[in-house]
Amino acid sequence: MELADIRREYVKGGLRRDDLPADPLVLFEAWLKQAVDAQLPDPTAMTVATVDENGQPFQRIVLLKHFDEKGFVFYTNLGSRKAQQLKQNNKISLHFPWHMIERQVHITGVVEELSKREVLTYFSSRPKESQIAAWASKQSQRLTARQALEGKFFELKQKFLAGEVPLPTFWGGFRVKINSIEFWQGGEHRLHDRFLYHDKTEQWEIDRLAP
Structure with missing residues (x-):
């Protein structure tokens, strides 16, 4: 198998300057x-991309749970690697890889921690098994075996069987306040369309970028 020979054409459409709304969230939605x-x-x-104290980047997949003019929201264990790195360096990068429709969205920004009220509202809406899993997993910590994780989950499931699952003190979320947002639309012959929204004061500046 020659990896260099793997390619395809992008033919689902283009993106033109006249197609762009003044507010990037309208297009994102x-x-x-x-x-x-x-x-x-x-x-x-x-x-979600973060950077540690040595400048080493890390990436992982996280689910977007809400977005509005205030930013993009996700939840996590506050003891996790990403959460600890964001406490040291609140700069972040998000990337949505919608390959099947030949689109990507890339966001840069800074994070702020969500309030306990926001976190509790979302945590209470999760399925009970997901709530218990949040208690069972010490995210990013070394684990001796999967059986240890499953055993802890079963133990907590029995503990919370008849009642509500309380919000863990170590579980929370972040809001990404947008600095820039780029929209990428695949194009034929690798002539992709890229538009960058940036430098918002009263309104967003929009630049077309070379593919």
Whole structure:
């Protein structure tokens, strides 16, 4: 298998300057809806990139749970690697890889921790098994075997069998306040369309980028 020979053409359409709304969230919402309507697997899945104290980047997949003019929201264990790195360096990058519809969205920004009220509201809406899993997993910590994780989950499931699952003190979320957002639409002959929204004061500046 020659990896260099793996390629395809992008033929699903273009993106023109006249197509762009003044507010990038209007376009993001439209693209996300189209990703959902196209029945893409996990359309809200996004790559979250952070950097540790040595400048080493890390990436992982996280699910987007809400977005509005205030930013993009996701939840996590506050003891996790990403959460600890964001406490040291609040700069972040998000990436939505909607390959099947030949689109990508890339966001840069800074995070702020969500309030306990926001976290509790979302945590209470999760399925009970997911709530218990949040208690069972010490995210990013070394694990001797999967059986240890499953055993802890079963133990907690019995403990919370008849009642509500309380919000763990170590579980929370972040809001990404947008600095820039780029929309990428695949084009024929690798002539992709890229538009970058950035430097918002009273309104967003929009630049076309070379593919």
